[in-house]
Amino acid sequence: MSPRIAITSGEPAGIGPDIILSALQDDFAAQLVVIGDPELFRQRAAQLGLTVDVKVCNNLADLQEHQAGQVQVLPTALANTVTCGQLDVANAPYVLETLRITGQGCLDGDFDAVVTPPVHKGVLCETGAHFSGHTEFFQTLCNSPQVVMMLASQAMRVALVTTHLPLKDIPAAITPDTIKTVTRALHHDLKTRFGCDEPRILVCGLNPHAGEDGHLGREEIEVINPTLDELRQEGMNLIGPLPADTLFQNKYLQQADCVLAMYHDQGLPVLKYSGFGNAVNITLGLPIIRTSVDHGTALDLAGTGQASNGSLKVAIENAITMATNAQKRH
Ligand SMILES: NC(=O)c1ccc[n+]([C@@H]2O[C@H](COP(=O)([O-])OP(=O)(O)OC[C@H]3O[C@@H](n4cnc5c(N)ncnc54)[C@H](O)[C@@H]3O)[C@@H](O)[C@H]2O)c1
Numbered sequence: 001m002s003p004r005i006a007i008t009s010g011e012p013a014g015i016g017p018d019i020i021l022s023a024l025q026d027d028f029a030a031q032l033v034v035i036g037d038p039e040l041f042r043q044r045a046a047q048l049g050l051t052v053d054v055k056v057c058n059n060l061a062d063l064q065e066h067q068a069g070q071v072q073v074l075p076t077a078l079a080n081t082v083t084c085g086q087l088d089v090a091n092a093p094y095v096l097e098t099l100r101i102t103g104q105g106c107l108d109g110d111f112d113a114v115v116t117p118p119v120h121k122g123v124l125c126e127t128g129a130h131f132s133g134h135t136e137f138f139q140t141l142c143n144s145p146q147v148v149m150m151l152a153s154q155a156m157r158v159a160l161v162t163t164h165l166p167l168k169d170i171p172a173a174i175t176p177d178t179i180k181t182v183t184r185a186l187h188h189d190l191k192t193r194f195g196c197d198e199p200r201i202l203v204c205g206l207n208p209h210a211g212e213d214g215h216l217g218r219e220e221i222e223v224i225n226p227t228l229d230e231l232r233q234e235g236m237n238l239i240g241p242l243p244a245d246t247l248f249q250n251k252y253l254q255q256a257d258c259v260l261a262m263y264h265d266q267g268l269p270v271l272k273y274s275g276f277g278n279a280v281n282i283t284l285g286l287p288i289i290r291t292s293v294d295h296g297t298a299l300d301l302a303g304t305g306q307a308s309n310g311s312l313k314v315a316i317e318n319a320i321t322m323a324t325n326a327q328k329r330h
């Protein structure tokens with residue numbers, strides 16, 4: 001049976017609804033179901049001039065194989081009518097509810113994977129909830145001890161030791177325990193989910209020039225090097241820590257399955273420069289399959305028809321492939 005993939009709405013005032021409507025004009029070999037407010041999708045389709053059949057499904061048993069141009073919606077109501085580009089904190093609980101429904105639905109076996117269009121972290125935090133990202137939200141929901149954010153483009157995969165942390169908190173978060181649990185989770189998933197029999201991981205240093213022998217920071221000497229040595233004793237092929245400014249060149253990337261960066265803006269700008277709009281964000285370490293886009297809510301483009309749906313299509317395709325492979329393994 002083809003996998004059943006749940007797609008959340010994303011921030012309703014952003015480009016989430018736009019890219020869902022345009023991406024689902026294409027064929028996908030799966031049952032696709034969007035969790036959201038059907039009226040939002042009807043209104044946005046009209047605004048974009050798209051002909052879309054928005055089909056409300058109150059029962060999962062009614063879901064059918066995706067047909068190009070059709071959007072099957074499991075209804076969840078918005079609090080307020082949406083104006084493109086204008087955040088409304090009253091609609092933030094709706095966004096969180098779509099995440100809860102899909103995450104719990106994956107845990108319960110109702111969905112085989114969840115794909116998340118972009119949310120706006122700031123407006124979700126204004127509800128009083130602490131929301132730093134989907135990665136951390138699903139970690140909490142699934143009670144997972146360690147998750148890893150990995151983005152993949154055609155050119156490279158980049159995983160992160162730390163995710164959405166203020167820059168000032170990063171050195172203290174780069175501990176032997178964190179490096180070990182993240183690297184083990186990454187190594188495990190590269191083998192089991194991405195077909196890398198003996199994963200080769202390029203590891204970035206934290207400081208400029210990987211600390212310049214301790215003259216520009218001591219984390220490499222005191223924390224990163226000894227921890228990588230311990231992990232090598234477990235049989236892992238780890239290269240580094242290398243200076244992050246020169247690691248991202250083909251002669252290194254070609255010998256590796258993934259780069260492990262120490263923090264968000266060390267690794268992701270390079271990946272996004274190499275493939276913005278066509279990369280996928282995958283959360284590793286969860287008991288469920290979750291993929292996402294490589295971009296944010298782009299409030300400036302909502303309702304204009306100018307938002308690219310490329311990354312969402314890659315995220316859906318990756319979710320289908322990962323869910324199909326998981327079905328074969330069981
Ligand atoms: N997966 C996610 O949920 C996710 C990912 C990244 C950022 N965000 C959130 O999105 C919000 C806005 O973030 P931001 O302004 O830093 O980044 P952004 O990606 O929304 O926008 C950055 C620039 O890229 C353009 N852009 C983004 N997506 C595009 C697309 N599909 N097609 C064409 N152009 C596109 C925008 O117009 C803007 O110029 C923040 O709250 C951020 O945390 C969410």
Ligand SMILES: N[C@H](C(=O)O)[C@H](O)COP(=O)(O)O
Pocket residue numbers: 132133134135136264268281292293294295
């Ligand atoms: N770090 C992601 C990016 O830059 O694309 C983005 O903020 C989304 O993260 P979550 O998947 O945790 O929401």
